[in-house]
Amino acid sequence: MTTYAAPVGAPEPVEDDVVSMKQRLSGIVQIVHQRPQDISKRRWESALVFFGFTGAYTWFGYWLVVQMHVVGFEPLDRLNRALMIWHNDPAKLSALGFDYPPLATLLISPLAIFPSVASSLAVVPVASAVFAGLTMMSLNTLARRCLVAAPLRYGVLIALALNPLVALYAASGARQFVWISFVVMAMGAVVAWYVTADVRFVMLAGLAYSIAALAGYTSILWFVLTAFMIGAILARLGARGPEVEGTTVGFSAPTVYVIALWTVFNLILLSHPFEWVTAARDAGGSxxxxxxxxxxxxxxxxxxxxxxxxxIIALPALIFVGASRNNPLATWLGLLLAAAIVAPAGSVLLGLSDSPMQMRNALPILVFAVIGCLWLARSADGSNLIVSGVLIVLLLASIPWTFHWMKDYRYQNLEAPFAAAISTRQSQEGTTTVPGAKVGIADEQAMADYIKDNISEPNSILTDNSQTYAVMLLTGQPRLFFDRVDQSDGPWLAAAQDPAGVVDYMLMSTDTSQDLLSQMYPSATTGSDPRLSVVFSTDRYVLLTVPTTFDPTATTDQTITSSTDGSTEGAGQ
Amino acid sequence: MTATVNGARVRLTDGVAPELARLLPEGICRTFRVMPYAVVDGTVLVAVADADDPITLQVVEERIDRPVQLVRHTTNEITDAIETVYPAVEGQIESSEERRGRVQMARMLTNSGLVTNDQLQMAMLEYSRTGDPLGDILVAHEAISEDVLVAALSEMYQMQRVGLSDFVPDMEIARRLPEPLAQSFQAIPVAATDDLVLLAVARPLDPEQAVAVEEALGSPFRQLLANRTELDQLIQRVHSAHYVEVSTVALLEARPEDSAHVVFTGGQKALGVCLLVAVVVCGVVWPMQTLIGVVAACSVLYLLVSFYKFQLTFRALGTHLEIDVTDQEIADLDERTLPVYTILVPLYKEAGVVRRLVQGINDLDYPRTRLDVKLLCEEDDTETIEMIRSLQLPPHFHLVVVPDALPKTKPKACNYGLQIATGDFCVIFDAEDRPDPDQLKKAYLAFQHVAGNVACVQAKLNHFNQDQNLLTAWFANEYSMHFELILPAMGAAGSPIPLGGTSNHFITSVLRELGAWDPFNVTEDADLGIRLHREGYRTAMIDSTTLEEANPNVPNWLRQRSRWIKGYFQTWLVHMRSPGALLRETGPRGFTSFNLTMANAFVLLLNPIFWGLTTLYVLTQWGFIRELFPGFVFYAASAMLFIGNFVFVYLNVAGSLQRGEFGITRTALLSPLYWGLMSWAAWKGAIQLFTNPFYWEKTEHGLDSGAH
Incomplete structure (x- = not known):
């Protein structure tokens, strides 16, 4: 900048305590008002990776779910809730419920806008494939920022995508990849921030974490650690207090807001602010x-x-590189990976998991290990190729290893049927999982088909949707059902106790352990309640008619009490 | 350490070492007739024509960070070497006659003791960069007065002088030279006989100008040198009636459809009444459905405005959308190519900030000799006028007294100043503004980088007193979001940009062609931005900031904000007089962007209603309110309540972070309280639109704690 000397004899300058922008920005560590040195945008490549992996997993998922019948009940439950958001009578956002993180359902709700699409099993894999595609896209960008050459980058993505555990959860509609995708996006932004010092990436990371937090509560753990990481790295770089505070506030605000909002909802609607932490459950939990x-x-x-x-290799390598090469991000990525490793046991100790030590808990461990290795590749400078190559080899080597252990690992869900389907190419309908659950949805499909063909009156079937969601989903017509979401539990319980004149049918699960209707009318589940005649039944469900002459006091005096938190208990007298 | 020798072993005629050839800039070489050419034992040998000149010695010494030895050479030897290293560009090289004049002026002033060596060195250096007349540079830097310069010029050119400070012109004679010529040549007839006109001129006219003047006057004339400031004041006085008329009615007469002199057109009134009647009739026949319809329409509007804003800001977060001008480009700028830049500064009752304003403008990194600063004062503001006069400012500052006439608004003052602007580019600054020193150069370079249809470059605005209180911090949060995220994204998307109140840089000719500002619109800047777009021009953003004073006082803030919002309503009504034409001229994207941007003002009106309904419902669980929000209306409203509101809070956070204002990040989290104030101002503005549409709510400045 050219400067002009003050001329001799010029008037005295006016005193001015205004701090100019240049002065204000001079003590700032992060890049502000400058174009950072960063990778160029390659939207086409990102789109290609996203659509490529989404398409591949959707195609694979279609084979897995529709042909092999390897389908979990959790995605069906969430899809049914999504369907109820749009097409219940009345349509209600409260169909989301409180037992799943709300965004795990809300984010897939667009898939349920068209009932015919939602009721088709083909939509199930899409519910996870899209997010797996997002994960791969974020990892690809992260790998580009870590200077991993294109062939090796694609090698890493393909090797990771072929991992059987990844493939199962990416293709079966499960919710793990919903939150993992946003965690990876956030971590990608954090790495970008570290590389470029551009504060905008902190904000993007904060926004991504806020979605992740309400899509999977586990991600809050990494959010907290990342907040500390950002503050610590800035302090180490010599940032002043306001910069550390402002940046951390900017990062944390979205996640803190969504958690606070969800807590307030829990307080207002369930009278228990932390119900979302203590009562989270999973359909099909063990x-x-x-x-x-x-x-x-x-x-x-x-x-x-x-x-x-x-x-096992990534963790010590990250800690070593962090300590020996003055590479704080490596150290922190090591800590994040360590947190992923201890998180499953931690949730057991805190009593926060209804499905402890499940094999799917290894997904974030695997993803964080890959992120760590990509950062190691960048930190290796001249050895970038070698580190990337080793990463691919390790990922490929773990494929048969993990596949082998999926067959009989103790804590699992659909891993064994998945491995069996891959090995035998035969439908898993009717087989059982390692914990003993029955695989398949033939019963649900048969019941749904019967209802679709024979019943059209809205709100004519009384049912406990928390147990019959799969049938409801497959009908594609939640308006046919008088469920617990329609008018909340109070009116539903009243109708359950005296259904005559309110509904024409009752749909209940033959398993009386969870279904409120089955608990109220246990003999009806076997067709032996004289007041209720069976219209149609399968092994898992029974559809009964409710005559207008139904006498609620005639043979049963079961009483149901309902707590305000939405969980319901049956108490026989 | 420097030594001077007459006969070194190595001579310039042996050739110039390539690594030394451009050690000194071309301007320095030509002005001081120096050329570094060899290194001997670590000492740089510099060929010099006048080895005894202490200024040359100091200039060379300061620019070469090695020991220097000055070696006397002939002028021809040095000139040849300079021509080899820096081939001459036609029109940029000082002629020998000009050089003689410069040297004569320098000698005259130094010999008479009117300038010191330091002042002369400063002026010579600036001359070496800009090539502007040495005398003008000395006057611009207040080393000598204009009167001294006029005396020196009169001596040099053997011309008579004329004093105009107390001159009472004969208007008939004074107006014999048409205003455009008077303005562009800075000349005015001051007396006349039957066969001769005495013409006061700022500088001797060149032959072409002289011919044009003689033709216009219809008789021979004699030139009298005058003080530029006095001459400028005289020209303004003589032509003030014309300037007032143009500044008030030019747009109204040329493009009445673009003028806000009428708030509602007949068609708009009819449409409004029809709509109202339809809603009332529906409300009577189907009360609940009508209310639900209104709530649904409002919710959809809310959702669209919010989504649009979010989309813009998210895009801006992802990339840098401002026109890129690097520090290096600014450093490399050849100042000889810089155009004259007009700075319009409207002032009203701001005598207290004038001194600071002058210093701020003098601190700009732009040759003062190429500045044309118009200090625009209202005739009744004698205090500010007297303050400016008392400072006896150099001639690049022009006091412009706008005669008292309605409407008495800032845009009218700017229109007035624009008519006498001499710059190729012009910019508006408020009196309390602190632009980044390199802003003018950045804007000039930005104009060179952008497409030919970009007629305006908007710099960013923010506040210097953001830490004063919560209100100023919120204001800074809001400006950070608006200028760091929203406007850059709108600029990059080619959408019509409602310009900020100051720091908008224009191509002067385009601005004049468009009819400049609408004096009847109280947010003339926003209106002009839209008009630019409709005419096919575009606005770009630059990454340069002007710091303003944030309003620290709630009543004062409400006055300012209500005016802005009233202006937004005015602007919307003006441009929606013919929606079809607007759609045709701006395209679907521009049309949508304009409406969603202006709809923000309507959303501010709705805010308290929705907040009230939500609060009432939470407290009473009133079923009537629940019925107003059935199904999808409820989803839209819920999305806005829980997601939309937070997104906007966070965008305030993001804007402040993007700006590097980490200290006010946390206050952004409380911005919903600020929205309450905005809604208050919106209602005030909306009511005023009907009761007092053209009233200009003046904002009081100088309320910051430092009272700058």
Whole structure:
């Protein structure tokens, strides 16, 4: 900048305590008002990766779900809730419920705008494939920022995508990749921030974490650690207090807001602000189980060894590089990976999991290990190619290893049927999972088909939607059902106790352990309640008619009490 | 350490070492007739024509960070070497006659003790960069007065002088030279006989100008040198009636459809009444459905405005959308190519900030000799006028007294100043503004980088007193979001940009062609931005900031904001007089962007209603309110309540972070309280639109704690 000397004899300058922009920005560590040195945008490449992996997983998922019948009940439950948001009578946002993180359902709700699409099994894999595609797209950008050459980058993505655990959860509609995709997006932004010092990436990371937090509560753990990481790195770089505080506030605000909002909702609607933490559940959960400390350590080891062995190499490498090369991001990525490893055991200790030590808990471990290795590749400078190559080899080597252990790993969901379907190419309908659950949806489909063909009156079928969601979904017509969401639990219970004149039918599960209607009318589930005649039944469900002459006091005096939190208990007298 | 020798072993005629050839800039070489050409034992040998000149010695010494030895050479030897290293560009090289004049002026002033060596060195250096007349540079830097310069010029050119400070012109004679010629040549007839006109001129006219003047006067004339400031004041006085008329009615007469002199057209009134009647009739026949319809329409509007804003800001977060001008480009700028830049500064009752304003403008990194600063004062504001006069400012500052006439608005004052602007580019600054020193150069370079249809470059605005209180911090949060995220994204998308109140740089000719500002619109800047777009021009953003004073006082803030919002309503009504024409001229994207941007003012009106309904419902669970929000209306309203509101809070955070204002990040989290104030101002503005549409709510400045 050219400067002009003050002329001799010029008037005295006016005193001015205004701090100019240049002065204000001079003490700032991060890049502001400058174009940072960063990778160029390649939208076409991102789009290609996204659509490529989404398409591949959708295609694979269609084979897995529709032909092999390897389908979990959790995605069906969420899809039914999504369907109820749009097409219930009345349409209600409260169909989201409180037992799943709300965004895990809300984010897939666009898939349910058209009932015929939602009721088709083909939409199930899309519910996870889209997010798996997003994950791969974010990893690709992250790898580009880590200077991994294109062939190696694609090698890493393909090797990771072929991992059987990844493939199962990316293609079966499960919700894990919903939140993982946003965590990876956030981590990609954090790495970009570290590389470019551009504060905008902190904000993008904060926004991504806020979505992740309400799509999977586990991500809050990494959010908290990342907040500390940002503050610590800035302080280490010599940033002043306001910069550290402002940046951390900018990062944290979205996530803190969504958590606070959700807590307030819980307080207002369930009278318990932290119900979302303590009562989270999963359709098809295996139950909390009990573990000793040693067992938890052992199970953590097996989990990492069988499902994410890459972490065993990545963790010490990150810590070593962080300490020896003055590379704070490597250290922090190591800490984030360590948190992913101990998180499953931690949730057991805190009593926060209804499906402890599940194999799917290795997914974030695997993803964080890959992120860590990509950063190691960037940190390796001249050895970038070698590190990337080794990463691909390790990922490829773990494919048969993990596939083998999926067949009989103790804590699992659909891993064994998945492995069986891959090995035998035969439908898994009717087989059982390792924990003993029956695989398949033939019963649900048969019941749904019957209802679609024979019933058209809205709100004519009384049902406990928390147990019959799969049938409701497959009909594609939630308006046919008088469910617990329609008018909340109070009116529903009243109708359940005296259904005559309110509904024409009752749909209940033959399993009386969870279904409120089955608990109220246990004999009806076997067709032996004289007041209710069976119209149609399958092994899992029974549809009964409710005559206008139905006498609620005639043979049963079951009483149901409902708590305000939406969980309901049956108490026989 | 520097030594001077007459006969070194290595001579310039042996050739110039390539690494030394451009050690000194061309301007320095030509002005001081120097050329570094060899290194001997670590000492740089510099060929010099006048080895005894202490100024040359100091200039060379300061620019070469090695020991220097001055070696006397002939002028021809040095000139040849300079021509080899810096081939001459026609029109940019000082002629020998000009050089003689410069040297004569320098000698005259130094010999008479009117300038010191330091002042002369400063002026010579600036001359080496700009090539502007040495005398003008000395006057612009207040080393000598204009009267001294006029005396020196009169001596040099052997011309008579004329004093105009107390001159009472004969208007008939004074107006014999048409206003455009008077303005562009800075000349005015001051007396006349039957066969001769005495013409006061700022500088001797060149032959072409002289011919044009003689033709216009219809008789021979004699030139009298005058003080530029006095001459300028005289020209203004003589032609003030014309300037007032043009500044008030030019747009109204040329493009009545673009003028806000009428708030509602007949068609708009009819449409409004029809709509109202339809709603009332529906309300009577189907009360609940009508209310639901109104709520649904409002919710959809809310959702669209919010989504649009979010989309813009998210885009801006993802990339840098301002026109890129680097520090290096600014450093490399050849100042000889810089155009004259007009700075319009409207002032009203702001005598207290004039001194600071003058210093701020003098601090700009732009040759003062190429500045044309118009200090626009209202005739009744004698205090400010007297303050400016008392400072005896150099001639690049022009006091412009706008005669008292309605409407008494800032845009009218700017229109007045624009008519006498001499710059190729012009910019508006408010009196309390602190532009980045390199802003003019950045804007000039930006104009060179952008497409030919960009007629305006908007710099960013923010506040210097953001830490004063919560209100100023919120204001800074809001400006950060608006100028760091929203406007850059709108500029990059080619959408019509409602210009900020100051720091908008224009191509002067385009601005004049468009009819400049609408004096009847109280947000003339926003209106002009839309008009530019409709005419096919575009606005770009630059990454340069002007710091303003944020209003720290709630009543004062409400006055300012209500005026802005009233102006937005006015602007919307003006441009929607013919929606079809607007759609045709701006395209679907521009049309949508314009409406969604202006709809923001309507959303501010709706805010308290929706907040009230929500609060009432939470407190009473009133079923009537629930019925107003059935199904999808409820979803839209809920999305806005829980997601939209937070997104906007966070965009305030993001804007402040993007700007590097980390200290006010946390206050952004409280911005919903600020929205309450905005809604208050919106209602005030909306009511005033009907009761007092052209009233200009003046904002009081100088309320910051530092009272700058």
């Amino acid at each position: 139950g909390p189980g009990s573990f000793t400390g040693v067992e938890l350590l052992q199970d953590t080891w097996w989990l990492v060894l069988y499902a994410a062995p890459l972490a």
